Amino acid sequence: MSAVSHAPSTGADPDDVGEWERICLLRDLLVERGVAALVGGVQVALFRLPGDEVRAVQQRDPFSGANVMSRGIVGTRGGVPTVAGPMYKQVFDLATGRCLDKVGFEPVAGLAEDLVTWPVEVRAGVVHVGARPAVTVPAADVDLDAR
Amino acid sequence: MTGPQPDPAPHPAPGAAGPRHLVVVGGGMVAQRLVEALRARDDAGAWRISVFAEEPRKPYDRVALTSYFSARDPEELTLGDPALWDDELVTLHRDCKVTEIDRQARTVTDRLGRVHAYDELVLATGSSAAMPPIPGNELPGVFVYRTIDDVAALRGWVEEKRASGEVALREGGTFERPVRGAVIGGGLLGLEAAGALKALGAQATVIQFGTHMMDAQIDLGGGQALKRLINDMGIAVRCSSATQEMKVSRTTGHVGRLDFGDGGRLDVDVVVVATGVRPRDELARTAGLEIGARGGAVVDLGCRTADEHVWAIGEVACIEGRCIGLVAPGYAMAEVVADRLLGGEATFPGADTATKLKLQGVDVASFGDAFARTEGAMELVYADPVAGVYKKLVLSDDARTLLGGVFVGDATPYASLRPMVGAELPGDPGAFLLPEGGGCAPALELPDDATVCSCNNVSAGTIRGAVTEHGCTDLAGVKACTKAGTSCGSCLPLVKKITTAELTRAGVEVSNALCEHFDMSRAQLFDAVRVADLHTFSEIIGRFGRVPEPVADTEGAVLVRDAGRGCDICKPVVASVLASLGNGHILDGEQATLQDTNDHVMANMQKDGTYSVVPRVPGGEITPDGLLVIGQVAKDFGLYTKITGGQRIDMFGARIEQLPHIWRRLVEHGFESGHAYGKSLRTVKSCVGSTWCRFGVQDSVGMAVELELRYRGLRSPHKLKLGVSGCARECAEARGKDVGVIATDKGWNMYVGGNGGFTPRHAQLLAEDLTSEELIRTIDRFLMYYIRTADRLQRTAAWVEDFEGGLDAIREVILEDSLGIGADLDAAMVGHVGAYEDEWRAVLEDPEKLRRFGSFVNAPAEPDPDLAYVTERGQIRPATAAERAAALESARAAGNDPVPAGPVVIAGSTLEVRR
Incomplete structure (x- = not known):
C-alpha cells in the first residue's frame, strides 16, 4: 500500500478506503464526546473535534480488551488531538491512532498498542466512515490482523 | 564518673x-x-x-x-x-x-x-x-499513670463509678451523678492525666504543690496563661496546695476526700497521682x-x-x-x-530537654534555658491574657543569641526556634513572638547540625542530604528516607519547609502544575474559577490555561498557538471544581465532556466495559421492600450482586444501554443515585446505635442518615467516606473514614483524616462532645474547606498532613474561625444542600441526555457483541480469555456460527440469564 496521509478525513485515496458507510448526522455528535458505531459490523469510536472534523479509531481498548474507547476523555497533547483510554488512561493520537503514553501498561495479548483508524468524511452534515481502515504512516508496525 | x-x-x-x-x-x-x-x-x-x-x-x-x-x-x-x-x-x-x-x-x-x-x-x-507518702495512698480508687494496665484500670474504675452513680428518677429516666476526679501533680504527666479523666467523662481538678503548673518547664507568667487555658477546658486547678491526707469514704470504703494543708477539702471518687517518676x-x-x-x-x-x-x-x-x-x-x-x-565511639550528646505538651486545645512548649539562668540573660516577653497567650524568648546579654524560650497558648514558633538554640537570630527577635500577620519574622536558615526531629535525632543537614544526595523530591520521600517526623510529628512543618527550600535551591522546580494545560494547582484553580466567576471549561482554559511558546515547523508555520483542549488530568479537575461551585447537572452541555470514566455515564466501569450500579442506601438502613426492589431489578437484568463495604448493594454487568432502564425502575421505587462513581460523598456507614443496641449511647443510624442526605452529591478532590458509631466500641469503624463520628454520653466526638486502602490511616480527634448541631456545622466547614484547598486526588489524611500547621491549624480555621471564612464555608454548604437533585432522575427526564446512553450511534439498542459470561456460585462473571477461546473452539468444532450475537453465557449455563 502507498503511504497515505494520516489525516483520514482529508487525504485518503478512495481506492484504499473502499466503500463509504453512512453512519449518522454530524449534529448527532457532541463536540469532544465520543460515540460508538458499527461500521460493517466492526466497532468504531467516533469523535467530533472543536473544528467539526470527525475522527474514527477502533473501539477496542488495546490495554484492557474492552470495547470502550468512545468513552474516553478527548483533549490535546502538544496541540495534537488525543483520546485517553477510559480503563487505564493511555493517551492516543486521534489522527494516527498512535499510543503516545502507555502509562506503564502493556497491551493485552494479541493486540497492538496503537489504535487502528478509519477515514471519515462529513458530506452535507452526514458522517461517512470508510469501510476499510486507513493505514497509518509506518511509524509503528500496525498489525491489522490483531483487530 | x-x-x-x-x-x-x-x-x-x-x-x-x-x-x-x-x-x-x-x-x-x-x-x-x-x-x-x-x-x-x-x-x-x-x-x-x-x-x-x-x-x-x-x-x-x-x-x-x-x-x-x-x-x-x-x-x-x-x-x-x-x-x-x-x-x-x-x-x-x-x-x-x-x-x-x-x-x-x-x-x-x-x-x-x-x-x-x-x-x-x-x-x-x-x-x-512515684507515690508520695500521703496517708491513704493505698485506698481503692487511687491510681498512678504509667502503663497501659494503669490506664485500663483507671478507665474501668471511672466507668464503674459512673454506673453506680446512676440514679433512677421517680418520674422516669435517670440522673447521672458526675464522677469527681482529682490529679495530684501539675506537671506534664498530671495535665495528661487530667485530660484523660475529662475524656472519660469525669470531672477533673489538678492539685499542684508549686505556685503554677508545669513549674519544671515554664515560668510563672506562662503558668498563669496555662491555668486559664486549662480552666477553659473545664479542668479546675488548685495551686500551692499540699495534700495532707486521702480520706476513706465510709459508705464505699474507697477514697472519698482529699484534705489539704490549708484546711481545704475536695470530695473525690478517683485520684490519680502524677507527682513524678523514680x-x-x-x-x-x-x-x-x-x-x-x-x-x-x-x-x-x-x-x-x-x-x-x-x-x-x-x-x-x-x-x-x-x-x-x-x-x-x-x-x-x-x-x-x-x-x-559495634565498635563505635559515640558519646551522649547531652539532653535536649525541650518539651511540647500536646493536650487537646492547649499548646505548651519550653526549650533551652527557659528560666533565664544563664548569667546576663535577657527575657523578651509577649503576653495576651485575653487570648491566653504567653510567649517568651531568653536571649544572651547582647540580645542576639537565642538561649531558650517558653510558649503557652501558641507554640507556632517552637518548631523553627528550638533548633536555633545557641545561634544568633537574624533581625529583631521580637518579630518571632508577634502573632501571625502582626510582624514579619525573618526566615531562619538552620545550621546543618541543628536537630530538627528530636524523637529520631534527625538534623537539618540530614534532611537536606535526603534531597541533594538521595534524590527525594517531596515530604513523603524525605520522611521515609530520614525517619524525620515519623514519631510525634511536631517537626513536620519544619521538615517540609527545609525540604522545599532545598528543592528550590537544587533547581528542582517545586511544581504545582496540574498538567501541560494548567500551571496552577487544583486549589489555586478552584479559587481562580470562583473569583473569576467562570462556568465552562472553554472559558477557564482560555483564561487560565498555559499557552506554550509558539512552535514553528520546518516551513515556518506556527503549529501551536493556544492552550489546547485539556486532557484526562485537568478536565476531571475542572469538572469537580465546577460541580463543587454549583453549575447544574454534571452532564449538562460542555461539562459532559469533562467527566472521568465513571462520571461519564454515572456508573462504575468494570473490566469488560460494562458497569455496576449502586443505589443510595443512606446509613445502610433499608426496608424489606427496598431489598425486594433491588433483588428484582438485579434478577430482571441478570446482574451479579454483591454487598459493598459501604453498607449497600452493588449490581454488576449492566451494559451502557441498559443503565437508563435499570435506573427508571430504581427511581420509580424511590431510590436515587448512590454516587459510587464520583469523587464525591460515597456513604455514611453506621452501627445500629442506641435505638436497638444494648450499649449504644446515641442514635448513630439517625445521625448517619441525616449526614448522608446532607452531603449526598457533594463533589470533592477525592472520594469521601463518613462513619458514625453509637458508642466507643466503634462498630462502624468510623476512625477509618475521612470524617468519623463516635457517640459519647454527652454528644459526639469528631475524627478526621482516616482512610482504608493502600495506606490505611486512623482518623484523628478534631473536636469532642459536640451537640448534633455543632457536629453538622463542624463537618460542613471541614468538608468545604477540604474541597476548596486540597490537591487533585488528595484524600483528607494527606491534606491534613500537608496543611501548614497540621490538624491544629485546621482546627483553628474550622472551630475558631481564625481566617474569618466560617460564614462563607457555611453558606457554600447550604448552597449545596439546597441545590441537590438526583442526577439519575434528571437524566431520565431529559431525552437529550438519555440519547447518549445508546450502545451505538447507528444501533442504539444493540448490545456489545463481544461480551461473554460464565456462571460461578450461582451468578455471572466475565469469561476469561481462556474460557472465550475454549468456547470459540467448541463452537467451531460443532459447526456453529463462531461469532455469537450479543452477550452470552458461554459456560455453566444453569442460570437463566435474560440479558
Missing part, C-alpha cells in the same frame, strides 16, 4: 563461634530503640538480642498513652515496625521480669528461675510512678553497681557503668549526674550503646 573510659568497645572474643549475646532488661520505648538501632546497623549479625519485658506486651508508645482513652486499642500504641520482633536474632520475653544479675558469672535470672548468660547487659528498666534501679543496686544521689545507675558518656559489660540507658541511667525522664534523651542513649556495641 564521667568522660569516656579507656577501654572502648567490647570486641568479639577470639575464636568465639556464632553471634554474641546481648541481654536487654526492660521492654520500653528505649529498649525498642536500642534493638531497632542495633539490628539496622549490625549487618554481619554479630549480636543476638534477648529482651526481657515485665509487661505482657511488646514495647509501646508510652508518650501517647493518653490516646489509649480514645482509641481503646493497644495496637494503636504500636512502636516502629512490628517485624522487628520476628527477626531471628531478636527474642522478646514478655511478662518475664529479670529478678537477679550475677555480674561475676555474667548471667541474669528471670522470674521463672531460668538463667541466661550474657556477653553484654543493658539495663533499660525505666521508671516507676528510676527502677533496684536490680542495679542489688548487683552492686554505683547508684546516683537521687537514684539511677551511674554511667559515663558512653552509657557504660563501672562494669565494662553492663550498660544503662533511658530513665534508669544516671548520666551527667542525673536521671532524665524524657524519651528523646533515652533514644539518644540507645543509639550510643548500639554504636559502641
Whole structure:
C-alpha cells in the first residue's frame, strides 16, 4: 500500500478506503464526546473535534480488551488531538491512532498498542466512515490482523 | 564518673563461634530503640538480642498513652515496625521480669528461675510512678499513670463509678451523678492525666504543690496563661496546695476526700497521682553497681557503668549526674550503646530537654534555658491574657543569641526556634513572638547540625542530604528516607519547609502544575474559577490555561498557538471544581465532556466495559421492600450482586444501554443515585446505635442518615467516606473514614483524616462532645474547606498532613474561625444542600441526555457483541480469555456460527440469564 496521509478525513485515496458507510448526522455528535458505531459490523469510536472534523479509531481498548474507547476523555497533547483510554488512561493520537503514553501498561495479548483508524468524511452534515481502515504512516508496525 | 573510659568497645572474643549475646532488661520505648538501632546497623549479625519485658506486651508508645482513652486499642500504641520482633536474632520475653544479675558469672535470672548468660547487659528498666507518702495512698480508687494496665484500670474504675452513680428518677429516666476526679501533680504527666479523666467523662481538678503548673518547664507568667487555658477546658486547678491526707469514704470504703494543708477539702471518687517518676534501679543496686544521689545507675558518656559489660540507658541511667525522664534523651542513649556495641565511639550528646505538651486545645512548649539562668540573660516577653497567650524568648546579654524560650497558648514558633538554640537570630527577635500577620519574622536558615526531629535525632543537614544526595523530591520521600517526623510529628512543618527550600535551591522546580494545560494547582484553580466567576471549561482554559511558546515547523508555520483542549488530568479537575461551585447537572452541555470514566455515564466501569450500579442506601438502613426492589431489578437484568463495604448493594454487568432502564425502575421505587462513581460523598456507614443496641449511647443510624442526605452529591478532590458509631466500641469503624463520628454520653466526638486502602490511616480527634448541631456545622466547614484547598486526588489524611500547621491549624480555621471564612464555608454548604437533585432522575427526564446512553450511534439498542459470561456460585462473571477461546473452539468444532450475537453465557449455563 502507498503511504497515505494520516489525516483520514482529508487525504485518503478512495481506492484504499473502499466503500463509504453512512453512519449518522454530524449534529448527532457532541463536540469532544465520543460515540460508538458499527461500521460493517466492526466497532468504531467516533469523535467530533472543536473544528467539526470527525475522527474514527477502533473501539477496542488495546490495554484492557474492552470495547470502550468512545468513552474516553478527548483533549490535546502538544496541540495534537488525543483520546485517553477510559480503563487505564493511555493517551492516543486521534489522527494516527498512535499510543503516545502507555502509562506503564502493556497491551493485552494479541493486540497492538496503537489504535487502528478509519477515514471519515462529513458530506452535507452526514458522517461517512470508510469501510476499510486507513493505514497509518509506518511509524509503528500496525498489525491489522490483531483487530 | 564521667568522660569516656579507656577501654572502648567490647570486641568479639577470639575464636568465639556464632553471634554474641546481648541481654536487654526492660521492654520500653528505649529498649525498642536500642534493638531497632542495633539490628539496622549490625549487618554481619554479630549480636543476638534477648529482651526481657515485665509487661505482657511488646514495647509501646508510652508518650501517647493518653490516646489509649480514645482509641481503646493497644495496637494503636504500636512502636516502629512490628517485624522487628520476628527477626531471628531478636527474642522478646514478655511478662518475664529479670529478678537477679550475677555480674561475676555474667548471667541474669528471670522470674521463672531460668538463667541466661550474657556477653553484654543493658539495663533499660525505666521508671516507676512515684507515690508520695500521703496517708491513704493505698485506698481503692487511687491510681498512678504509667502503663497501659494503669490506664485500663483507671478507665474501668471511672466507668464503674459512673454506673453506680446512676440514679433512677421517680418520674422516669435517670440522673447521672458526675464522677469527681482529682490529679495530684501539675506537671506534664498530671495535665495528661487530667485530660484523660475529662475524656472519660469525669470531672477533673489538678492539685499542684508549686505556685503554677508545669513549674519544671515554664515560668510563672506562662503558668498563669496555662491555668486559664486549662480552666477553659473545664479542668479546675488548685495551686500551692499540699495534700495532707486521702480520706476513706465510709459508705464505699474507697477514697472519698482529699484534705489539704490549708484546711481545704475536695470530695473525690478517683485520684490519680502524677507527682513524678523514680528510676527502677533496684536490680542495679542489688548487683552492686554505683547508684546516683537521687537514684539511677551511674554511667559515663558512653552509657557504660563501672562494669565494662553492663550498660544503662533511658530513665534508669544516671548520666551527667542525673536521671532524665524524657524519651528523646533515652533514644539518644540507645543509639550510643548500639554504636559502641559495634565498635563505635559515640558519646551522649547531652539532653535536649525541650518539651511540647500536646493536650487537646492547649499548646505548651519550653526549650533551652527557659528560666533565664544563664548569667546576663535577657527575657523578651509577649503576653495576651485575653487570648491566653504567653510567649517568651531568653536571649544572651547582647540580645542576639537565642538561649531558650517558653510558649503557652501558641507554640507556632517552637518548631523553627528550638533548633536555633545557641545561634544568633537574624533581625529583631521580637518579630518571632508577634502573632501571625502582626510582624514579619525573618526566615531562619538552620545550621546543618541543628536537630530538627528530636524523637529520631534527625538534623537539618540530614534532611537536606535526603534531597541533594538521595534524590527525594517531596515530604513523603524525605520522611521515609530520614525517619524525620515519623514519631510525634511536631517537626513536620519544619521538615517540609527545609525540604522545599532545598528543592528550590537544587533547581528542582517545586511544581504545582496540574498538567501541560494548567500551571496552577487544583486549589489555586478552584479559587481562580470562583473569583473569576467562570462556568465552562472553554472559558477557564482560555483564561487560565498555559499557552506554550509558539512552535514553528520546518516551513515556518506556527503549529501551536493556544492552550489546547485539556486532557484526562485537568478536565476531571475542572469538572469537580465546577460541580463543587454549583453549575447544574454534571452532564449538562460542555461539562459532559469533562467527566472521568465513571462520571461519564454515572456508573462504575468494570473490566469488560460494562458497569455496576449502586443505589443510595443512606446509613445502610433499608426496608424489606427496598431489598425486594433491588433483588428484582438485579434478577430482571441478570446482574451479579454483591454487598459493598459501604453498607449497600452493588449490581454488576449492566451494559451502557441498559443503565437508563435499570435506573427508571430504581427511581420509580424511590431510590436515587448512590454516587459510587464520583469523587464525591460515597456513604455514611453506621452501627445500629442506641435505638436497638444494648450499649449504644446515641442514635448513630439517625445521625448517619441525616449526614448522608446532607452531603449526598457533594463533589470533592477525592472520594469521601463518613462513619458514625453509637458508642466507643466503634462498630462502624468510623476512625477509618475521612470524617468519623463516635457517640459519647454527652454528644459526639469528631475524627478526621482516616482512610482504608493502600495506606490505611486512623482518623484523628478534631473536636469532642459536640451537640448534633455543632457536629453538622463542624463537618460542613471541614468538608468545604477540604474541597476548596486540597490537591487533585488528595484524600483528607494527606491534606491534613500537608496543611501548614497540621490538624491544629485546621482546627483553628474550622472551630475558631481564625481566617474569618466560617460564614462563607457555611453558606457554600447550604448552597449545596439546597441545590441537590438526583442526577439519575434528571437524566431520565431529559431525552437529550438519555440519547447518549445508546450502545451505538447507528444501533442504539444493540448490545456489545463481544461480551461473554460464565456462571460461578450461582451468578455471572466475565469469561476469561481462556474460557472465550475454549468456547470459540467448541463452537467451531460443532459447526456453529463462531461469532455469537450479543452477550452470552458461554459456560455453566444453569442460570437463566435474560440479558
